[in-house]
Amino acid sequence: MLRLPSFSYHRPAAVRDAVSLLCEYGESAMPVSGGTDLIPNMKHRLFTPKHLVALKGVPELHGIHEEGGDLVIGAAESLTAVSSHPSVRLMFTALAEAVGSVAAPQLRNSGTLGGNVCLDTRCTYYNQSQFWRQALGFCLKKDGDVCHVTQVGKKCVAAHSADSPPVLITIGARVELVGPEGARSVPIGDFFLADGIMNSRLEPGEVLTKIRIPLPAPDLRTSYVKLRQRKAIDFPILTVAVAAEVDPGNRVHKLRGVVNGLGARPRRLTGWDEVAEGEILTEELIEGLAEQAHKQCRPLENMIVDVDWRRAMVPVYVRRALAGLRL
Numbered sequence: 086m087l088r089l090p091s092f093s094y095h096r097p098a099a100v101r102d103a104v105s106l107l108c109e110y111g112e113s114a115m116p117v118s119g120g121t122d123l124i125p126n127m128k129h130r131l132f133t134p135k136h137l138v139a140l141k142g143v144p145e146l147h148g149i150h151e152e153g154g155d156l157v158i159g160a161a162e163s164l165t166a167v168s169s170h171p172s173v174r175l176m177f178t179a180l181a182e183a184v185g186s187v188a189a190p191q192l193r194n195s196g197t198l199g200g201n202v203c204l205d206t207r208c209t210y211y212n213q214s215q216f217w218r219q220a221l222g223f224c225l226k227k228d229g230d231v232c233h234v235t236q237v238g239k240k241c242v243a244a245h246s247a248d249s250p251p252v253l254i255t256i257g258a259r260v261e262l263v264g265p266e267g268a269r270s271v272p273i274g275d276f277f278l279a280d281g282i283m284n285s286r287l288e289p290g291e292v293l294t295k296i297r298i299p300l301p302a303p304d305l306r307t308s309y310v311k312l313r314q315r316k317a318i319d320f321p322i323l324t325v326a327v328a329a330e331v332d333p334g335n336r337v338h339k340l341r342g343v344v345n346g347l348g349a350r351p352r353r354l355t356g357w358d359e360v361a362e363g364e365i366l367t368e369e370l371i372e373g374l375a376e377q378a379h380k381q382c383r384p385l386e387n388m389i390v391d392v393d394w395r396r397a398m399v400p401v402y403v404r405r406a407l408a409g410l411r412l
């Protein structure tokens with residue numbers, strides 16, 4: 086049986102109290118929301134915080150409402166609440182689908198949108214028990230000095246496997262953060278870093294409080310597809326999110342595509358505007374865009390599936406995601 090290390094559990098009533106606690110205990114403290122990722126990781130001794138600062142009971146971190154031209158979602162809203170919310174389902178179908186595809190129902194009832202955005206990266210050589218990792222001499226991301234994936238260099242390339250960020254990027258969301266220096270707002274597309282050890286711009290003591298999504302143009306369409314080994318519960322091994330405005334003549338505008346599950350941060354697909362802006366999304370156009378995506382994506386051996394097969398799945402899933410934009 087894997088046991089939790091001992092820790093103190095703090096229940097702040099307000100964001101400012103959570104930030105104070107995180108600052109007071111420094112590196113020995115971590116925020117926890119649903120705990121669906123952090124708690125298993127603590128059992129594996131990937132994190133051993135002496136203090137957990139619980140965010141789910143903070144009222145300011147809850148609520149889903151429209152405000153100032155945005156849909157605002159509190160970071161502590163459960164994945165179930167987000168995926169079933171009428172405004173999310175009506176305006177951002179792909180977000181409802183992505184969030185509704187995380188893990189399984191019990192985990193979605195506990196897990197939160199904020200925890201999903203701040204999810205740790207994953208790797209075959211990392212998400213293992215301490216005993217397993219020790220037998221291999223640990224690795225760069227935790228307790229060791231070598232990367233078993235790249236074999237060289239000092240860079241961790243563990244995969245970003247959260248479902249919500251790729252969709253949030255395609256729909257132009259921003260994350261609101263509160264920390265010891267005050268509040269700030271960051272476009273979610275700039276929030277992630279290509280560093281598997283710490284892949285976000287979250288500063289020490291900072292808490293993600295809200296996700297703000299601009300209300301969509303009336304003709305916005307979104308689509309999300311996810312590849313995983315078992316459909317019931319597994320983390321994704323590849324995901325694709327796309328969004329575009331589709332005019333009455335079926336021509337696409339502002340087409341955006343993001344692939345995730347390969348490297349340490351979601352990857353924006355580039356060069357689509359040049360070929361797709363103002364065009365009808367025909368089979369030929371979809372094929373061309375899928376081929377372009379294939380050229381841009383090179384998965385690494387950070388997951389326990391064949392790397393060539395995962396790469397071959399990129400155009401297949403891009404095709405499916407783009408087909409989802411057609412009525």
Ligand SMILES: Cc1cc2nc3c(=O)[nH]c(=O)nc-3n(C[C@H](O)[C@H](O)[C@H](O)COP(=O)(O)OP(=O)(O)OC[C@H]3O[C@@H](n4cnc5c(N)ncnc54)[C@H](O)[C@@H]3O)c2cc1C
Nearest residue numbers: 118119120121122123188196197199200201203247248293
């Ligand atoms: C079997 C299994 C399958 C899973 N499958 C999927 C899947 O398919 N897709 C997927 O995306 N995820 C999956 N997960 C992971 C997890 O359940 C979800 O990502 C969930 O949304 C995490 O949210 P949480 O609130 O439980 O986060 P927590 O576990 O509480 O926290 C996760 C991380 O975020 C930090 N954090 C949490 N909230 C905040 C905040 N507001 N501000 C700053 N930092 C914060 C924590 O310190 C921690 O580092 C799976 C987990 C399990 C156990």
Ligand code: SF4
Nearest residue numbers: 208224232241242243
């Ligand atoms: S990518 Fe390398 S350093 Fe990162 S978790 Fe995997 S083995 Fe460790």
